[in-house]
Amino acid sequence: MSRLALLGNRGMFGRDALPVLEAAGFEVIGADLPEVDICEPGSVEAFFRRTAPQVVLNAAAFTDVDGAEEKEDEAFRANAKGPELLARACASAKALLVHISTDYVFPGERPEGYLPDDPPGPALGVYGRSKLEGEQAIIAALPKEGYLICRTQWLYGTTGKSFPDTILKLAATRKSLRVVNDQWGAPTWTRELARQIASLIHEGARGIRHAVNGGGPVTWYTFARQIVAEAGLDCIVEPCTSEEFPRPARRPTYAWLRDNDATNAQPWQEGLREYLTKIVARGKR
Numbered sequence: 001m002s003r004l005a006l007l008g009n010r011g012m013f014g015r016d017a018l019p020v021l022e023a024a025g026f027e028v029i030g031a032d033l034p035e036v037d038i039c040e041p042g043s044v045e046a047f048f049r050r051t052a053p054q055v056v057l058n059a060a061a062f063t064d065v066d067g068a069e070e071k072e073d074e075a076f077r078a079n080a081k082g083p084e085l086l087a088r089a090c091a092s093a094k095a096l097l098v099h100i101s102t103d104y105v106f107p108g109e110r111p112e113g114y115l116p117d118d119p120p121g122p123a124l125g126v127y128g129r130s131k132l133e134g135e136q137a138i139i140a141a142l143p144k145e146g147y148l149i150c151r152t153q154w155l156y157g158t159t160g161k162s163f164p165d166t167i168l169k170l171a172a173t174r175k176s177l178r179v180v181n182d183q184w185g186a187p188t189w190t191r192e193l194a195r196q197i198a199s200l201i202h203e204g205a206r207g208i209r210h211a212v213n214g215g216g217p218v219t220w221y222t223f224a225r226q227i228v229a230e231a232g233l234d235c236i237v238e239p240c241t242s243e244e245f246p247r248p249a250r251r252p253t254y255a256w257l258r259d260n261d262a263t264n265a266q267p268w269q270e271g272l273r274e275y276l277t278k279i280v281a282r283g284k285r
Contacts (some may be wrong), residue, residue: 005053008060012160017194024198038082079130084137103153104128108252157190171235181239186216189271214265217256
């Protein structure tokens with residue numbers, strides 16, 4: 001059994017990942033602010049002395065894509081400086097660093113999608129640039145056998161704000177919805193991401209991998225239609241363009257994350273059904 005420190009354990013991914021990681025045989029030590037601040041060297045060092053982790057799974061990040069445009073310093077502090085400090089600490093402790101990254105490190109201009117070996121950049125917006133700088137800091141601080149960077153996208157879970165949760169709430173009160181139909185990706189269920197990460201660690205995977213639900217790519221419109229249909233809601237979902245819903249930060253058009261080694265990825269439709277079952281059981285609907 002490996003002692004695994006799950007940083008950001010009270011976030012959307014962290015809450016759903018904990019039971020998956022424990023079921024996979026890890027002794028999980030969950031931590032978040034204020035127990036540890038990944039951006040403060042003293043806090044990171046004290047945490048490593050106190051817990052002596054063999055694996056560090058970093059799910060702590062600044063994830064507000066639009067908010068990052070106005071809070072650039074905060075985004076780079078959490079997404080670039082934090083991973084760099086963790087990488088240095090892992091190097092000293094000879095621990096494996098598993099870091100969650102994003103499709104935003106790519107410009108999102110390839111309809112065929114991106115593989116892990118494809119060179120990243122130019123990254124999109126402040127969020128993308130900060131996450132790419134975090135990846136680069138890890139690669140500079142650790143040998144390849146010391147890190148596993150798992151890029152994911154369109155993540156949703158049973159807690160916190162997510163696209164399916166938003167669609168369910170809107171569709172329950174409206175007769176119709178308009179959803180963007182010109183952005184492509186892979187809807188990814190938090191528990192499937194955690195399952196893939198656990199498998200990758202056990203398999204000894206290192207370097208950069210892409211971890212998403214299978215069956216993609218799809219658009220947000222297609223995803224929304226499936227959500228409404230699976231939930232049995234009487235709401236019409238109509239397609240629209242990104243230009244009709246401008247956002248502070250530009251989104252990738254074609255940023256499907258592919259991984260030729262991910263042959264057993266759960267189809268995104270199955271992940272959605274599992275999510276809906278979980279939220280009904282938890283009384284969210």
